[in-house]
Amino acid sequence: MRVSLEQAIAKLKQGEVVAIPTETVYGLAADATNDTALKKIFAIKQRPADHPLIVHIGDISQVNDWVTVFPEVAIRLATAFWPGPLTLVLPAKNHVSRVVRGDEPTVALRVPNHPLALALLKQSGLSVAAPSANLFTQLSPTTAQHVEAGLGEAIPVLDGGACNVGIESTIVSVAANGQWQLLRPGMINQEAIANIANVGLANVTASDEAGGSIDIDASQTTPKVPGQHALHYSPRTPLRLFNDRVSLNQACKTFTEAHVTCAAMLIGNGDAPSCKAMTLPDQPDKVAEQLYSTLHSLDAMQVDCLLVELPPHTPGWIAVLDRLHRAGHQ
Template sequence: MNDLDHAIALLRQGELVAIPTETVYGLAADAANPEAVAKIFALKGRPSDHPLIVHIAGTAQLDDWAIDIPADARRLAEAFWPGPLTLILKRQPHVSDSVTGGQGTVGLRAPAHPLAHALLQQFGGGLAAPSANRFGHVSPTTAQHVRDEFGAECPLVLDGGASPVGVESTIVSLVDETPKLLRPGGIAREAIEAVLGRTLEHHQSNKTAKIRASGLLDSHYAPRTPLVLGTLPALLDDATRRMAAGERVLILHRTPIDALPAGAHHQQLAADAAHFARELYALLRRHDHQHDVLLMEAPPQTPEWLAVNDRLKRAATARLE
């Protein structure tokens, strides 16, 4: 039995399988099996009212999970699926509360990773699959990250290489007349607006959006080691102060540094947003527990950095100006 057949057998038995997607690795269970979905929450330590995204093979399965689907949703699915876009729609009555967090909506996405796509086509149904990590921790972008996180607690990890996007999907709500950007991600806001022909309302919390969706909590995507964002001059001053107090400091910067504080460890990061996003979670995982604090130069506040800035805002413990 090959890994794909093994994965399908486990999923049909109500077990969990970690799967690669183009965004991050997901912890998958049969979305039509509430007992299987409950295992996701138990393993992740995820609050039971926090909804999951259902992964499907493509647009042909939209009507299996959603009702009253607006034309805008079908246009976006045709434009960006398979790909890193999640649509929030009104749910079919049969969709389990365990997937939706008890809401009247469901999040749907068709991943572009060839291994995940093949799995979904052969499985035939939907897979609930949040990121394959402990709740609130840094998302995994390799199979080894998942093994490091769960060990033998996850029955199977399908290895599809490193996730090429590196941050989670963009989430757009289409449950009322006004399309809403709930989470920036792998599809740029401007690209979505170009297809819709209108502006997205951007909501950065569950409270303002009045809908619960993945990744909208104030603290999320966080390493165990404190992460501090700021301007490079402020971080260099902070590094000097911390090192004088005996702390182990790592400076993560995009701008070249002429003079480092004596003895400081540092790493220069990618200058472009796509490369930065692809490496971000692996970087945070690699340096977690190796230092007392991670000091990261904040990226620019420009559209191409929207998803990265969203993740860093939720991962950071402080910001220095």
């Protein structure tokens, strides 16, 4: 159900949920101070209650309403990247809802870079929690049509067109002492974070810590944040990942001979498989922008299996690789 900006604001103030556009993906929004409304998000998404929500605020001046400390490192990051696809995880004030925090001592905040989202936040005076407007672990929506296909047409949707970043925000936690951790990769990469934070790359990432490759201060804990579930961002159709075009094309041939239908997502130039295929340009930002939309289109083909060509394992592709590996988790 499409709604106007004014209708969306009215519904949010009445404690309802509304799907709203951001530059990353569409979010299922609710008043971040209304526990009853927040619990509707979890019910609709079938999301575990201990998964924190990201609170979308109108500008940097509102951060201190939510946090006990706003470290200088976090201020620099917010100043550099807000409005934009960066979420900061900071120590929460006691009044911040345990529902929005997922019982964590921290709160996740960002200022979205989408004109409709910013207008909604400014005109309503609200801050809204807005995880992706889809069922838990399924493909994120980057259009109003994706929201309706995934959650049903009864969900109010504020249509702001296609999302132009296309994957979820980078998440960085900053402790009271200024130490930071990259908890979810996004299109603002670790090097860009380090350059602004001015602390260098000695800071541990969540993946480094999980792999045991770096010794860290035992007092520095890793907050729970969205997007860490092993299976995430996943189409309904089984998905297989391939490191190169040759192996993908061979798999397509094998499936076809076994009368298994398939469709493929390709990156860049190269020999095409015999099955239906969609090709994305060999550019990380373009693939990110089109990734979920492409997977939604392939999913709608109702084939037996999706074949996905992985991009190179290089720093510029880390965020796309993260989403694809979680989408294809077995």
